[in-house]
Amino acid sequence: MPFPSRFDYGGRLAMHAPAASKAHPWRDEAAATAQLAGPLILTNLAQSAINATDVVLLGWLGARELAASSIGINLYIAFLIFGMGLVMAASPIMAKQLGARRHSVRETRRTVRQAIWAAITIAIPVWLILWHAEPILRLLGQDPVLAADAARFVRPLMFGYLPALAYLVLRAFVAALELPAWATLVSVAGVISNALLNYGLIFGAWGLPRLGLFGAGLGSTITQTLMFLGMAVVVTHHRRFRRYRLFGRFWRTDWPRYREVWRLGLPIALTLGLEVTVFNAAVFLMGLIGATSLAAHAIAIQIASLTFMVPLGLSQAVTVRVGLAYGRGDRTGIARAGWTAFAMGTAFMAGMAIVMFTVPHALVGIFLDEAIPQNRAVVPLAVSFLSVAAVFQVFDGAQSVGAGMLRGLQDTTVPMIFAAFGYWIVGMGTAVWLGFGLGWQGFGIWVGLAAGLAIVSVLMIGRWLRRERLTLLPQPA
Incomplete structure (x- = not known):
């Protein structure tokens, strides 16, 4: 289902900014910025709400589980923020390419692919580190019982790391084309999905197994995977995005663009x-x-x-x-x-x-x-x-x-x-x-x-x- 026309207008306004902004350039720039930033702000809030939902639901489970999830999330978020920064390089690279040539299909596709390659590269060592969350937290002086509980939460949660970063790359792609509202829609759906899945898996509701801390981590990983798949469906089927064929020949190496992603x-x-x-x-x-x-x-x-x-x-x-x-x-x-x-x-x-x-x-x-x-x-x-x-x-x-x-x-x-x-x-x-x-x-x-x-x-x-x-x-x- 297409978005309301105001989002399409935002994309057209931005792409044609030099021609459309002669009479009121500052006013038009403010409008284009607001139309682009608004969905991004909502997406950021939705992303924050996913982890906040885990904390709230585990608080209902018990104080010990809440404390364990808090230190587990802090450890996970530290690595997630680093990975987010790495794949954020895709945004300025794509924007420069699209500014120079509005229909820069091949160059944009190269950037998206290699940003996801970079996400895969960083995910492998992060998984190895987070698999040993318990000894790491004990080394940081945390209570051994809490460290063990936190590890039970982090182990399923950590596998959501790669789909979370891949989702962010696709979000950067739709933002570079100045149609970020699709990412907002997927994020809001993710918040709802996360709340329902985690409630079911933590407390054993709706016929799901009662998994407690493990269920909270598993639910969040399933949610991150669904969000990535949702964005993948959007970019492969929407008329504005599908011509980029982002996942075609994904396995092809492109070391110059891969190095550029890491450099920035x-x-x-x-x-x-x-x-x-x-x-x-x-x-x-x-x-x-x-x-x-x-x-x-x-x-x-x-x-x-x-x-x-x-x-x-x-x-x-x-x-x-x-x-x-x-x-x-x-x-x-x-x-x-x-x-x-x-x-x-x-x-x-x-x-x-x-x-x-x-x-x-x-x-x-x-x-x-x-x-x-x-x-x-x-x-x-x-x-x-x-x-x-x-x-x-x-x-x-x-x-x-x-x-x-x-x-x-x-x-x-x-x-x-x-x-x-x-x-x-x-x-x-x-x-x-x-x-x-x-x-x-x-x-x-x-x-x-x-x-x-x-x-x-x-x-x-x-x-x-x-x-x-x-x-x-x-x-x-």
């Missing part, structure tokens, strides 16, 4: 990994302070993570928009695409900062009832953390969209260095110094995270401003 993708993977691991380290530091700080941190970071989905979607969209202009050799279009998404992202995050400043108790109250005695110490801490989160909202949006702008120019290595310096040297260094050296505890850790995000955002935008001097722009023929 590995720095993106490391950049995302540096960001995720610094927040994981913050959880560990909160644990050293106490359970109250850890609970408050979990609430504040959940709220901040939810708002982050919007600039993340805009970051993915601006990579495509800048990449299309880059492929056309359109320097004005590059600037317009980048600054439009940047303005949209920072404006949204500024609005979220105002909300966090003005109604923090209402936000925390969604997660905790302050009337319950054991929650009374957590609420004021969570509110104080949200005050810092409000400050770094704009920085977080700026660094995310800024990274997407640079990826559209196929600039990924230097941003990786920025991430290492900003997140780990400035951010983590400041967090440890303020939190433990000056005794600011959890509030100091959050200030450190904000400092890291601020530095990275300034460095990213500074590099974008100097893009011509750094010869990042397409050179005149």
Whole structure:
């Protein structure tokens, strides 16, 4: 069944941007960016909801199962984020090719194939590592019983790693053609499928076996596989996609394009990994302070993570928009695409900062009832953390969209260095110094995270401003 015409219009508007945007170029760019980013934002939210569903359902099963699944998911997500970064290279490569030549069928097909080849390559060692989740978690100091339970969850879950990455490659393909709503539809179906499958396999409902933790991991893997197959059906049957014949002669080697995916993708993977691991380290530091700080941190970071989905979607969209202009050799279009998404992202995050400043108790109250005695110490801490989160909202949006702008120019290595310096040297260094050296505890850790995000955002935008001097722009023929 075809999507409503507004999604097709979004694709046509973007592909014909140079011809259609003479009268109101900035307004048309904002419309094209919003039409591309909206489905991507919804897809990101849907992807997050799949893992969140596992946690909620296992919370119904019991506290021990919830704790085990939490540490298991954290281990799995660390590897998943790295793989996501690797296959994200497909997006700027395809956007550049489609910008240079609108019907770049062969080049686009090469990129999709080799991005999936890269996903297969990284999946094999990840499977080997995750198969030994129990000894790894015990080595990290986790309780032996929890480590064993977490491994029972991770072993079936890990086989969803490859279909999850392959799905993301196909999502990048439909986004590069600026018709990402199909990915949204498949993601929403995946959320529903995951909830039904996991409920049945965890609790033994609807005639399914009661498998507990193992069932949760198995259900999620089945869901990821179904999502990939769903996208595969779309790209092989939809009239706009089928002519690319993405899976034809899939086994053919293409080492130059394979190396290009790794050249661009590995720095993106490391950049995302540096960001995720610094927040994981913050959880560990909160644990050293106490359970109250850890609970408050979990609430504040959940709220901040939810708002982050919007600039993340805009970051993915601006990579495509800048990449299309880059492929056309359109320097004005590059600037317009980048600054439009940047303005949209920072404006949204500024609005979220105002909300966090003005109604923090209402936000925390969604997660905790302050009337319950054991929650009374957590609420004021969570509110104080949200005050810092409000400050770094704009920085977080700026660094995310800024990274997407640079990826559209196929600039990924230097941003990786920025991430290492900003997140780990400035951010983590400041967090440890303020939190433990000056005794600011959890509030100091959050200030450190904000400092890291601020530095990275300034460095990213500074590099974008100097893009011509750094010869990042397409050179005149």
